[in-house]
Amino acid sequence: MHFQWYPGHMTKAKRMMQEDMKLIDVVIELVDARIPLSSKNPDIDEMAKNKSRVILLNKYDLADEKHTENWKAYFESKGYYVTLVNSKNGNGVRKVNDVVQNACKEKIERDRKRGILNRPLRAMVVGIPNVGKSTFINSIAGKAATKTGNKPGVTKGKQWIKINKTIELLDTPGILWPKFEDQAVGLKLAFIGSIREEILNIYELSIELINFLLNNYNGYLAGRYGIEENDSAIETLSRIAEKRACRIKGGELDLNKAAGFVMDDFRNGRLGNITLEFPEISETN
Ligand code: G4P
Numbered sequence: 001m002h003f004q005w006y007p008g009h010m011t012k013a014k015r016m017m018q019e020d021m022k023l024i025d026v027v028i029e030l031v032d033a034r035i036p037l038s039s040k041n042p043d044i045d046e047m048a049k050n051k052s053r054v055i056l057l058n059k060y061d062l063a064d065e066k067h068t069e070n071w072k073a074y075f076e077s078k079g080y081y082v083t084l085v086n087s088k089n090g091n092g093v094r095k096v097n098d099v100v101q102n103a104c105k106e107k108i109e110r111d112r113k114r115g116i117l118n119r120p121l122r123a124m125v126v127g128i129p130n131v132g133k134s135t136f137i138n139s140i141a142g143k144a145a146t147k148t149g150n151k152p153g154v155t156k157g158k159q160w161i162k163i164n165k166t167i168e169l170l171d172t173p174g175i176l177w178p179k180f181e182d183q184a185v186g187l188k189l190a191f192i193g194s195i196r197e198e199i200l201n202i203y204e205l206s207i208e209l210i211n212f213l214l215n216n217y218n219g220y221l222a223g224r225y226g227i228e229e230n231d232s233a234i235e236t237l238s239r240i241a242e243k244r245a246c247r248i249k250g251g252e253l254d255l256n257k258a259a260g261f262v263m264d265d266f267r268n269g270r271l272g273n274i275t276l277e278f279p280e281i282s283e284t285n
Contacts, residue, residue, distance in 0.1 A: 030127035033063035126174035206259035
């Protein structure tokens with residue numbers, strides 16, 4: 001499968017983010033807990049060097065808990081401060097304050113030694129499209145947060161959201177571009193619905209997903225659709241189509257319609273908590 005991407009937009013987004021980097025102490029990077037590596041772009045590491053780094057495993061409500069814990073350990077072993085967040089219902093969001101403080105403790109200590117006390121930490125949220133940046137910002141900002149206008153030394157027009165006495169957040173998130181050129185990454189982004197439907201073949205996509213599920217989450221499709229799973233993804237999809245009475249005129253099975261059900265159910269968590277890629281450490285557990 002091939003995916004389109006737009007280098008022009010990405011170059012502009014990168015340039016803007018590089019400017020914003022100069023204003024902040026800590027980068028809060030959202031990844032999707034179902035595909036923590038495929039929803040990450042290592043270019044941010046170069047842009048954010050010398051900054052404190054926080055990773056939020058967002059949408060953990062949709063991912064497989066066991067693997068989410070492994071991913072947390074994986075990123076921590078690489079020096080990130082990590083926590084789990086469900087931005088949609090707010091679970092885990094309050095904890096982010098502590099994690100940010102922790103990530104910045106050396107900077108706070110340096111400031112203290114130089115006699116600078118209570119200078120708020122400045123943070124910026126980054127992540128690929130659809131990972132939940134706006135939802136997270138709304139959730140952490142809440143009703144209590146106040147927006148602060150132009151500050152001396154801050155680029156004119158920048159808006160900061162005062163989260164509490166110690167943290168200020170840039171109100172516009174930085175947009176990272178996924179690693180589309182890697183087809184395996186593109187496929188996982190398509191699974192979670194981060195690639196426009198029009199350019200995808202829903203049938204092919206569902207066959208790929210069903211194959212993954214048959215190999216890694218045996219019984220999940222059977223549980224959802226009340227079918228018997230078959231080693232062949234096509235046969236399994238046919239059984240789902242039959243069970244759901246997906247038929248085109250003339251009575252033939254409508255596999256595209258069934259494929260749509262499968263993708264929709266997966267994306268909304270109705271097939272269960274599923275993680276699509278695993279860190280190396282999980283294999284030794
Ligand atoms: P972005 O700014 O990074 O582009 O992402 P945005 O906040 O727009 O979120 C994209 C979608 O992901 C939204 O769904 C949002 O509700 C959902 N979302 C964000 N965080 C979480 C989370 O932790 N868990 C779950 N389950 N979903 C999350 P949508 O389909 O666009 O809208 P809606 O379904 O909320 O109406």
